[in-house]
Amino acid sequence: MENLKETILKSLDGDNIDLLPYIPYLLQDLWEIGSSAEAIIGIIKKHNLYKQDTNSKILDLGCGKGAVSISLAKEFGFTVYGIDAVSDFIEEARNKAKEWNVEKLCEFQIGDIRESVHALREYDIIILGSIGPVLGNIEVTLQKLKKCILPAGNIIIDDAFIPIGSDFNHPDYLSENEFMAQINRSNFQIIDSSFINESNISEYDDSYRHIETRAKELMASYPAKKYLFEEYLKSQRVENEILENRVKCVTLLLKGK
Numbered sequence: 001m002e003n004l005k006e007t008i009l010k011s012l013d014g015d016n017i018d019l020l021p022y023i024p025y026l027l028q029d030l031w032e033i034g035s036s037a038e039a040i041i042g043i044i045k046k047h048n049l050y051k052q053d054t055n056s057k058i059l060d061l062g063c064g065k066g067a068v069s070i071s072l073a074k075e076f077g078f079t080v081y082g083i084d085a086v087s088d089f090i091e092e093a094r095n096k097a098k099e100w101n102v103e104k105l106c107e108f109q110i111g112d113i114r115e116s117v118h119a120l121r122e123y124d125i126i127i128l129g130s131i132g133p134v135l136g137n138i139e140v141t142l143q144k145l146k147k148c149i150l151p152a153g154n155i156i157i158d159d160a161f162i163p164i165g166s167d168f169n170h171p172d173y174l175s176e177n178e179f180m181a182q183i184n185r186s187n188f189q190i191i192d193s194s195f196i197n198e199s200n201i202s203e204y205d206d207s208y209r210h211i212e213t214r215a216k217e218l219m220a221s222y223p224a225k226k227y228l229f230e231e232y233l234k235s236q237r238v239e240n241e242i243l244e245n246r247v248k249c250v251t252l253l254l255k256g257k
């Protein structure tokens with residue numbers, strides 16, 4: 001199994017583990033650090049996935065600072081359980097849940113989701129918000145999640161693939177054909193796909209500007225580590241270019257076959 005620190009960093013587009021202690025500082029101005037809560041709320045409303053009579057149980061794997069979970073608790077009264085390996089993110093999620101008056105509906109725990117998934121059961125909806133291949137490729141991920149979800153439950157995945165016709169290649173992204181083939185081989189089927197639009201893409205630039213400001217502060221405080229922060233800014237620019245121009249970002253709604 002890949003080292004946890006490497007897995008965390010990779011999911012946040014970094015690759016030098018010396019950067020890890022600085023990640024909470026660099027991302028302090030962002031609450032949403034992956035998926036758009038609005039897009040996920042939209043897909044839940046469109047498909048009436050909220051029950052009027054009982055509380056749905058939501059599992060948010062790699063929940064970051066809880067932006068998606070907390071928004072779902074607030075909007076639908078869902079009970080949410082979020083797990084993330086970065087303790088500062090979990091602390092911020094707990095604080096935000098209090099701020100939004102949904103702390104009774106939200107539980108956030110520090111953990112490695114590659115281990116936690118084995119014991120989790122009976123969720124109505126599982127969210128995988130921009131966590132990449134932490135649990136394996138899409139087929140392996142869906143296999144692992146099968147046990148965690150109720151038979152009529154749904155999985156919402158924010159991910160990206162290389163569109164048909166593109167000659168772009170990247171080890172972290174599957175081709176559209178392979179992505180779809182893996183889902184077809186799994187026990188799940190796609191109910192809906194919502195593609196990211198221009199306005200979401202401009203948010204990458206806003207996020208980058210915040211990270212850049214914090215990186216410059218760190219460069220001033222730790223001049224010997226300037227290369228580390230420059231490297232991270234570069235990898236953010238490269239990733240944003242990929243997300244904007246090379247891959248298709250999609251929010252998928254899946255249910256069991």
Ligand SMILES: C[S@@+](CC[C@H](N)C(=O)[O-])C[C@H]1O[C@@H](n2cnc3c(N)ncnc32)[C@H](O)[C@@H]1O
Pocket residue numbers: 004007008009011012031032033034035036061062063064065066067068083084085086089111112113114128129130131134
């Ligand atoms: C791009 S962020 C997305 C966060 C959140 N899902 C969102 O959309 O706002 C990826 C998250 O996955 C978490 N992560 C990566 N590997 C993990 C692991 N093995 N166990 C738990 N969390 C992990 C990272 O700490 C990070 O918060």
